[in-house]
Amino acid sequence: MKSLRLALVLALLSTCGLAAWAQDAAVRIRTDAVVDTRIPIAVPSFGCTPGLEAIAKEMTEVVRFDLEITGLFLILPTEHQPASFTGFTDDPTKIDFDAWRATKMEHLTYGYVTEEGDKLTVQCRLFDMVSTTQEIGQLLSAERKYPRLIAHRFSQEIIRLIDGVAGIGTSEICFSAGASGTKEIYVADYDGANMTQVTNHKSISIGPRFSPDGRRIAYLSYKDRYPFLYVFDRSTGKSTPLSKHVGLNASPAWAPDAKTLALTLSKDGNTEIYVTNADGSNSKRLTQDRASDTSPSFSPDGHQIAFVSDRSGRPQIFAMNADGSNVRRLSYQGGSSYDPVWSPDGKSIAYVAERPGDGLEIYVMDADGKNSRRLTDSQGSNESPTWSADSRHVAFASTRSGKSEIWAITLATGQWFRLMSLGISCQGPSWGPRAN
Numbered sequence: 033m034k035s036l037r038l039a040l041v042l043a044l045l046s047t048c049g050l051a052a053w054a055q056d057a058a059v060r061i062r063t064d065a066v067v068d069t070r071i072p073i074a075v076p077s078f079g080c081t082p083g084l085e086a087i088a089k090e091m092t093e094v095v096r097f098d099l100e101i102t103g104l105f106l107i108l109p110t111e112h113q114p115a116s117f118t119g120f121t122d123d124p125t126k127i128d129f130d131a132w133r134a135t136k137m138e139h140l141t142y143g144y145v146t147e148e149g150d151k152l153t154v155q156c157r158l159f160d161m162v163s164t165t166q167e168i169g170q171l172l173s174a175e176r177k178y179p180r181l182i183a184h185r186f187s188q189e190i191i192r193l194i195d196g197v198a199g200i201g202t203s204e205i206c207f208s209a210g211a212s213g214t215k216e217i218y219v220a221d222y223d224g225a226n227m228t229q230v231t232n233h234k235s236i237s238i239g240p241r242f243s244p245d246g247r248r249i250a251y252l253s254y255k256d257r258y259p260f261l262y263v264f265d266r267s268t269g270k271s272t273p274l275s276k277h278v279g280l281n282a283s284p285a286w287a288p289d290a291k292t293l294a295l296t297l298s299k300d301g302n303t304e305i306y307v308t309n310a311d312g313s314n315s316k317r318l319t320q321d322r323a324s325d326t327s328p329s330f331s332p333d334g335h336q337i338a339f340v341s342d343r344s345g346r347p348q349i350f351a352m353n354a355d356g357s358n359v360r361r362l363s364y365q366g367g368s369s370y371d372p373v374w375s376p377d378g379k380s381i382a383y384v385a386e387r388p389g390d391g392l393e394i395y396v397m398d399a400d401g402k403n404s405r406r407l408t409d410s411q412g413s414n415e416s417p418t419w420s421a422d423s424r425h426v427a428f429a430s431t432r433s434g435k436s437e438i439w440a441i442t443l444a445t446g447q448w449f450r451l452m453s454l455g456i457s458c459q460g461p462s463w464g465p466r467a468n
Contacts, residue, residue: 078143079120098187202467224452250284294328318356362401
C-alpha cells in the first residue's frame with residue numbers, strides 16, 4: 033500500500049528579497065498593489081574593542097538575518113545609513129539620534145562587544161526612533177566561541193518586543209546526513225552554524241525528531257541490522273532502544289509532555305498507530321483499521337493526533353483524538369498526502385502532497401482541514417516539513433539545488449530561503465524549541 037511504501041521510503045532516505053528602498057521609509061512600499069507592512073529598522077555594525085572586529089561583524093550579520101527572515105522587518109541598507117556614522121562607541125549616549133531619525137527608521141539596534149578572558153560581553157540595546165527611548169537594554173555574555181548565541185538572543189528579544197512572539201534565533205534543527213549507504217544524525221543551529229554529529233553508528237540512521245524540551249532525539253536506525261527506534265539523550269550522549277518489535281518501527285512523534293510518543297508499528301500484521309512511554313514501555317494501539325495508518329503528529333495541546341491513512345483509497349491526512357476516537361479526514365485536495373506536522377500555535381498543519389502532474393510539494397492547511405494551500409513551487413522534490421517554534425516558518429528537505437538540503441519558507445511573505453548548505457546531503461529535518 034502506498035502509505036506503507038512512503039513510510040519505508042522515508043525510512044530509507046529519511047522572495048521575495050528586500051524591496052527597493054523608498055526615500056521615505058516611513059511610507060509603506062507599495063508593489064503590485066500590495067502594501068509592504070514591514071517595520072523599518074536600522075541594524076548598524078556592532079562596535080567593539082580593538083581585535084574583536086570579525087566577531088562584531090558576525091554578530092551583526094546574525095541579527096540582520098534573524099530579523100529579515102521573519103517577514104516583519106525592512107532593514108535599512110548599509111549605503112543608506114547616515115554619512116556621519118563611523119561606528120558605535122561604548123557610550124550609547126553619543127549616538128547621533130538626529131542623524132538616524134532622518135533615515136525614517138522606526139527602530140535602531142545598538143551593540144558593543146568587549147572581552148574579558150575567554151568571555152564576550154555585549155551591550156545590546158534597541159531604541160524607538162520616534163521617541164528616542166530605549167526599548168531593550170541587555171548585557172549578554174557567553175564564551176568566546178559562542179558569539180552567535182548572543183546575537184540570536186538579542187534578535188529573539190527584539191522580535192518578541194515588536195510582535196509579541198519571540199523569534200527562533202536560539203533554536204536548533206536535527207537531521208540525517210551522509211553519503212549513500214551511511215547516514216548519521218546531526219544537530220545544527222537553525223541557520224546551519226555549529227553543526228555537530230550526534231550519532232556514530234556507521235549505519236543508516238534517519239527520521240530524527242526533537243523532544244519538546246530539545247533534550248532528546250527519537251530516530252530510526254539500522255545499527256542493529258533491522259529498522260528499530262531509539263532515543264538519543266543529549267546530556268549523556270547515549271542512545272537507548274524505544275521500539276524493537278518485529279516488522280516496521282517508524283515515524284516517532286513526541287507528545288507535548290515529552291513523556292510519551294506516538295509511532296508506527298506493524299507487529300500485529302498491519303501498520304497501525306501506537307503510543308508508548310519514552311522508555312518504550314506500556315505500548316498501546318490507537319488505530320483499528322485494515323488500512324495502513326502511519327506518520328502520527330501530536331497537536332500542541334496533546335489532545336489530537338494527525339496521521340496518514342489510505343482507508344479512503346489514496347493516502348490522505350486524518351486526525352483523531354489522542355485516545356484513538358473521533359477519526360476524521362482532513363485533506364481533500366486530490367492526489368495523495370503524507371507526513372503531517374502540527375504547528376506549535378495549533379492553528380495549522382503542514383504536509384506533503386503529490387498531485388497528478390506534480391512532484392512532492394509542501395502544503396499547509398488549517399487544523400480543521402480548511403484553506404489548503406501550496407507553499408513550494410514545483411522545484412525539485414520537497415519533503416519532511418517541520419515548523420519553527422514561533423509558527424512563522426516551515427522548513428523542509430528539498431532537492432531544488434541538485435542535492436537534498438534544508439530550506440524554509442516564511443508564511444507571512446512566501447519568501448523561501450536555504451537554511452543549510454553544508455556540503456552534504458541532508459534529509460528529514462526536525463526543528464527544535466528555543467533555548468532556555
